[in-house]
Amino acid sequence: MELVLSVDEIVETLKRSDLTTILVEGKDDIIVYRWIEEEIGILNVNFLPCGGRGKLLEVFERRNEFSSLKTIFVADKDTYVYINPPSNLEEIIWTNGYSIENDLYFGRQIENLLNRDEQEIFSTSLNSFIEYYSFEVQNLIEGNDYQLRNHPQNIVCKIQNKVKAEFLTDRNFIKAPKELENKIIENYDVLIRGKSLFALLTRILSHQNRDIKHSKMSLLEHCYKTHRSEKFIELIQKIRDKISA
Incomplete structure (x- = not known):
């Protein structure tokens, strides 16, 4: 402790x-x-x-x-x-x-652990999360109330792999400027909160139907010891x- x-x-x-x-x-x-x-x-x-x-x-x-x-x-x-x-x-x-965590994740090599189907799920959830996350960053930039700590496990639908519509409604979501969203898409390994980024990855790599399951800590160790950025x-x-x- x-x-x-x-x-x-x-x-x-x-x-x-x-x-x-x-x-x-x-x-x-x-x-x-x-x-x-x-x-x-x-x-x-x-x-x-x-x-x-x-x-x-x-x-x-x-x-x-x-x-x-x-x-x-x-x-x-x-x-x-x-x-x-x-x-x-x-x-x-x-x-x-x-x-x-972002500096460990940088370069995105850890995503090579995903198989083809998992890559599709990850891409869907990541793109949806970025769309929402860009809204929160825009709030930050404008000096409004913002929340960057919402855990993907709680807001991403397990079936559709997109941010839940009811959550977006509760947050009064509106789309951020395209320029900002594109910047985050291009640099998500730098700009998305690292804990959220690893959570998006872990929800797939720890799935109950997966033969080899990874925790966040095992992924951090992977990043640190096997393909350091x-x-x-x-x-x-x-x-x-x-x-x-």
């Missing part, structure tokens, strides 16, 4: 530390950072999960309280993938895509460069 520290406790821990510390979100993606930590294998570097993006940013804002310690902040770009991060956060190492390699290199700087 992951120990969750408060922002004050994290700051106090850093004040007393003499180890180079890499602060990560660590709520849902800590296992990936543990893999990176093991791979880097530097004994005088400590990975410290903050328990979420918000807490990491709060600690970052208080970094003057532990200025004598070498710290490196790594965070999911999140909605900054659609709008540029504020300039006062430029010291943070951001993922290339929406999240670290160029964007994930770039992320690890940025961390290495900061450590040695």
